[in-house]
Each structure stands twice: as structure tokens, then as C-alpha cells.
Amino acid sequence: xxxxxxxxASLLETYPSDLPAFQALGYKETIRYLKGSIAKEExxxxxxxxxxxxxxxxxxWYRRFKHVEWTSIS
Numbered sequence: 001x002x003x004x005x006x007x008x009a010s011l012l013e014t015y016p017s018d019l020p021a022f023q024a025l026g027y028k029e030t031i032r033y034l035k036g037s038i039a040k041e042e043x044x045x046x047x048x049x050x051x052x053x054x055x056x057x058x059x060x061w062y063r064r065f066k067h068v069e070w071t072s073i074s
Contacts, residue, residue, distance in 0.1 A: 004030055025050060 008022075008030040015022075017031050026047045033043040062068065 005034070009034055025054060 004026055008027055011022075012031070012034065017035075022028060022031060029038070029043045029046045029050070032038045033040055038046070
């Protein structure tokens with residue numbers, strides 16, 4: 001309910017920031033923001049960019065599967 005920034009801040013109260021789980025999409029950038037190394041706007045843009053890049057990699061990977069029947073949701 002609180003949002004990504006609050007979620008990550010709460011998790012960092014319990015867990016160290018070098019856990020592999022904190023390498024997940026959005027978490028690494030949010031940690032950088034919370035530590036003051038990037039601005040909030042930069043964090044948001046990085047998350048958007050990395051999400052698009054991840055999506056493109058997924059689609060490239062999935063296209064290898066010839067037995068997949070693609071459908072679209074309108």
C-alpha cells in the first residue's frame with residue numbers, strides 16, 4: 001500500500017542491502033535513491049528503462065519457442 005520506496009526502506013531496516021534479492025528490478029535503483037546517490041527522478045527513469053530492456057530480452061528469449069501459441073489481449 002505504501003509504495004516501492006517505503007517497501008524498500010522497510011526491508012532495509014531488517015536486511016542488508018547486498019542481498020541477491022535486492023538486485024531485482026527496481027530494488028537496486030531504489031536503494032541508490034535512498035542512499036542519496038541518485039535523485040528520485042533518475043531512479044524512476046532508470047526503473048522504466050530497465051523494465052523496458054528486461055521486457056525486450058524476455059520477448060527475444062520467448063520467440064525461440066516455436067510451439068508457443070501467441071495471443072493478444074485487447
